[in-house]
Amino acid sequence: MSTVHQHTLVNGLRVVIAPVAASPLVGLNLRLEVGSRHEQVGQHGYAHLFEHLMFSGTRSVPNGAHMAAIQTVGGNVNASTSTDSTNFNHVVGHEDYTAVLALEAERLKHLADALDDAGVGREIEVVSNERFEQEGRPFGDVNELVASLLYPAPHPYAHLPLAPLGDVRAASRDSVVAFFTTHYVPSRAAIAIVGSVDPEAALGAVDHYLSGFSPGPDPCGQEHVEETPSPGGDTPVRAERSGVWGPRLFIGLSIPPAGTLGHERTKLLAQLLAGGHDGLLIGALGRDRKLVSDVNIRFMSQARHAALCVVELVALPGADLADLESAYAEAVASIDLTRLRPQALERLLGLYRSAWLCNRDRVGGHANDLSFAVLFQDGPWAPDTMYDAMLRTTLADLTEALGCFRLGGDCAVVRYRHADR
Known part of the structure; x- marks a missing residue:
């Protein structure tokens, strides 16, 4: 069993550090418990939209600069959204992992202030293109159809992250900011750091960059799913x-x-x-x-x-x-x-x-x-x-x-x- 250090910051952010001395790299994964099941009526597709908006920039780190900063040092970054969570994964050299923490802190603290209608509209177009690609693929509607049959609305699993575009295309700056301030908070998040780091120094860096946030509101939305997801009966x-x-x-x-x-x-x-x-x-x-x-x-x-x-x-x-x-x-x-x-x-x-x-x-x-x-x-x-x-x-x-x-x-x-x- 690998050595793992666990800690929770005062604001509720859960921190996991797994030192791997033999690796020249460090992986950092920030995961937030916000996915398509947390979307209320009128918000379908918001969780996936925010996977993109998180890279849209702040006043200090403009649009595209986050990814460029990681690529400049030879690292890579990706993100994904599921029904239950959104995660942001970075891999960089061990000398650069604190810079990733600074970038994460920047967008968690200042993204809402920097969002404007133009920026939101730009990412809506990106998400729209992804949806059009899915609809154009053979049997591209099958997963969505099966989910809606097995978990009929209003069950929170009735729709998937790349949802039909009605709610996303109607999104405004105010509506997405409200979603962000509700869900992108430390009490709903965990960060894992794996690689050639000193556990005490790594925890100190996380505390330095990410402890200055309030825990956020009490968790809301679809926190619990029904115990019986299927339509019932004996036949499909x-x-x-x-x-x-x-x-x-x-x-x-x-x-x-x-x-x-x-x-x-x-x-x-x-x-x-x-x-x-x-x-x-x-x-x-x-x-x-x-x-x-x-x-x-x-x-x-x-x-x-x-x-x-x-x-x-x-x-x-x-x-x-x-x-x-x-x-x-x-x-x-x-x-x-x-x-x-x-x-x-x-x-x-x-x-x-x-x-x-x-x-x-x-x-x-x-x-x-x-x-x-x-x-x-x-x-x-x-x-x-x-x-x-x-x-x-x-x-x-x-x-x-x-x-x-x-x-x-x-x-x-x-x-x-x-x-x-």
Whole structure:
């Protein structure tokens, strides 16, 4: 287990420092518990918009200067928004990490004062282009549709971060400033620092730059999600679409939330079900039944209640989608993981171990995991505890995870039929 130092500033900001003496780099991840689930009616898309606005500049650090400062010293910076949080990840040389803290302090303290209608409008156009790109991609609406079917409004997971543009395009300076001052506050944030730093000096630097902020208002918005996210009943909720890219069958599944052992084991099982030409579902539905050419499984990692998994079945021309849905249900029901050779599980766990260790060797990836662990798991030691538990996974554990892939009332099925232009 790695050495981790944890501290909470007087304003509520949680700080995690993991020294790695062998690394010449430092990763810093600032994560705020604000995502699409915190958006009220009329604010859909605001969390993702602010991922962009955070780089729009202040009076002291103009638009573009934040990223330029990091790139000038050979570092990199990126950001992302999920249903539950927004995070900003920097990787720089160890001599430059305090400059990153200064930049973060600058925009957290002064961004609201610097925002104007022109700056907000500029970033709205950037977000709009991202939305247009999504809508133009084959099946670009599927994740959004599945989420709305599994988590009907007003459930906070009913919409995703890159939401339809109505609310964002109507946003004003005053409305986005109100969102910022509510959610971009220390009491809703954690910062993780990983790399060649002295823990005491690093904590002193964080305290110097980031302690001079008030904790902010009490958390508000959609802080708690309903215990039952699905529409209920014993059968999946269904929808049909048509397009020139069909036919496809998409199955949305409610699975354990991100950051839990159940979630990680479900992801591990997905590699057995759809991992290359040897995937169990590809064998059952492709080679045996001649219904599909490919099977893909992807995850949206909601962390506060139940996460979302989407199984994509690429139907062969002429395949009936209703028959394919029935064949999928039969295939999952017939899978007997106890018949797998022990070498199959050993190989699966070996791949997991390799991926986990590669991510741990990246200071940015390690910092990202630590900030998530502080906000959504049991603390900064959770990733190591999870790793140890995952390596003890048995076929019985994976059989339990297989239940997540069965069709039932906590599923959504989208039949995407082919339609000529």
